[in-house]
Amino acid sequence: NKEIPISILIKDDSNKPIQSFDTVHEKKMHLFIFSKDLAYFSHIHPNYKGKGEFAFTTKFPAGGDYMLLSEFTPQGGGDPSIESHWVQIEGKTAKKQPLVPDQKLTKVVDGKKVTLSFEHLMAGMTVHMNFTISDAASNQPIKNLQPYLGAMGHAVAISDDVEKYLHIHPMTTEGNGPKVTFMTVFPEKGIYKVWGQFQQDGKVFTVPFVIDVEK
Ligand SMILES: [Cu+2]
Structure with a gap:
């Protein structure tokens, strides 16, 4: 601190x-x-x-x-x-948080409701990760995302052993939301934490998910 x-x-x-x-x-x-x-x-x-x-x-x-x-x-x-x-x-350590795959791939962050979906979630093959973003209060799809660092979003994934790292950019961007699709290949099966980062009204919001990638 x-x-x-x-x-x-x-x-x-x-x-x-x-x-x-x-x-x-x-x-x-x-x-x-x-x-x-x-x-x-x-x-x-x-x-x-x-x-x-x-x-x-x-x-x-x-x-x-x-x-x-x-x-x-x-x-x-x-x-x-x-x-x-x-x-x-140095300093007082935090209690270790177990990394448990999310049962429900919908999160509310900074007033945004974000749902993560996949077609196939398997190691060693191309995975399309879709983030669908709506306004949490009104449930209306968000269509005014702004480019953040030159793309409609960024996603980072890291394996639970902190060994395998993926920085993922969106595929061709269709409009400014509500859906942003990323394409990647998870190198091995296992539990990964993924953070999606997007921008609206000049503010970046970060949404984390814990996912289980099959063999
Ligand atoms: Cu950066």
Whole structure:
């Protein structure tokens, strides 16, 4: 619960700082923070200071282990690099939250009712994940989503052992809601936590689901 300044230095194989990074989805770096039990999630855009160094400050909600996972693309480097690092935060730890698959894939977040649906939810094959968003109070479909970081939404999925990570962008966007479809392949069966992030009226909302991917 204290603001902690953190810097990340990106070096190449010969230990030299990488100087230039491509802007991808409007940012040079996308950083995700997960608590070990995946109860806590944060998506941050560190500032690029130059000479390979990115910096940000953040507050961790409790003591314990957190994974910092960054995505960045060295200029001319093609696919994004994904690097992760565990940090240990001092202080009183939170009670570990068990990761249990949701029985009902509908959540209400910030006045929005969000339903997640799939055609097939199996490892190793293409999965279409549909997020359907309505106004929780009026039950009316939301049709005025705004692009968030250059897409109609972003989704991140991570396995319960915090080993397998997926950053998923929507397929061709049809309008501005109420349905946003993402396409991905889960590499292995197991329990994953998924966070969908969308924007309406200039505000980002994040909706989490815990899903069980079959073999
Ligand atoms: Cu980002």
